[in-house]
Amino acid sequence: MKKKSTLTMNNLAVRAITAIIGVTIIIAGIVFSSWTFALVFLAIALLTLREFYNLARKSGTQPYEVWGLVFSLALFGLIFLNYQGQIDKSTFWILPALFSTVFLYPLIRYGQGHAINCLALSVLGVLYIALPFCFVIPLAFVSGEFQYELVLGVLFAQWANDTGAYFAGKAFGKTKLFEKVSPKKTWEGSVGGLILAVGVSLAFCYFFGTMSYLEWTGLAIVVSIFGSLGDLVESAFKRALAIKDSGSTIPGHGGFLDRFDGLILALPFATTYIHFVI
Known part of the structure; x- marks a missing residue:
């Protein structure tokens, strides 16, 4: 019992140290300039996408990872440069042609596994990971110029929701939220996450x-609801593949997909909400 308790304390210490370092780097990057902000989220998006493709490989499918990463880089980069006012909108015509190249891969890899499954999961990775992260750009430029306050607000609301849900679930959790997908998540935990996110x-x-204050409260509710749903979506993927963590890139936290799964759904809805209220 004592050994188990010591291991738990060590794990919590590792999680806390990693979280402090990671959060510091992310906040510094977001606040320093629009370029470092873009680099931070581009790195998160690409690393998360790689982990998604690794999950797909565990099911026996070989997604077209190089295509997915290159297309996601181009998509994010062009959207950011457009909001910076540094490219002509006609440059976006690169994207349809680049996207269409994915349909050539089944010819290149003909006879190597199920081409349709590989193609489908390659495109799904872009739609599920890269596209949602692109919504952070219009969120940062909602006023026409780069502002980091709303981006930080969404991030902190998401982190607060995760933290509140964890501790409230531990203390009061009894009613299962979606037991078939995530047995440990409870309604009590979700309420605790929502309360902390609003605060x-x-x-x-x-x-x-x-x-x-009312608009910020609305933002917290949007982030909390869709952030929790994003967590459940990733849990469904992992349960289907019978794995616990999407990766081990972040000590004590699993992988990038484990840490940013909630943000994948929260960002599009939060950005849409912001554009309606501002």
Whole structure:
């Protein structure tokens, strides 16, 4: 029992140290400049996409990873440069041609596994991972110029939701949220996550303004609901493949997909919400 307790404390220490370092790097990158902001989220998107493709390989499918990473890089980069005002909109015509190249892969790899499954999962990775992360760009440029406050607000609301759900679930969790997909998640935990997310968002309103208290509360609710659903979606993928973590890139936290799964659904809905209220 003592050994188990020591291991638990060590794991919590590793998780805490890794979280502090990771959060510091992310916040610094977002705040420093629009370029470092873009690099931070591009890196997160590409690393998360790689882990998704690794999950797909565990099912016996060989996704076209190089195509997925190159297309995602081009998609994110062009959207960012467009908001920076540094490219002509006609440059976006590169994307349809680049996207269409994925349909050539079944010819190149003819006879090597199920081409349709490989093609489908390659495209799914872009739609599920890369495209949602691109929504952080219009969120940062919602006023026409780069502003980091709303981006940080969404991130902190998501992190607060995860933290509140974990501790509230541990303390009060009894009613299962979606037992077939994630047996440990409870309604009590979800409520705790929502409450903490709202509290953090109200603190952002106090320090940064940008929106009213009611609008910040609405943002927290959107992030909490869709962030939790994003977590469940990734859990469904992992359960289908009978694995615990999507990777081991982040000590004590699993992989990038494990850490940013909630953000994948939260970002598109949060950005849409922001564009309606501002």
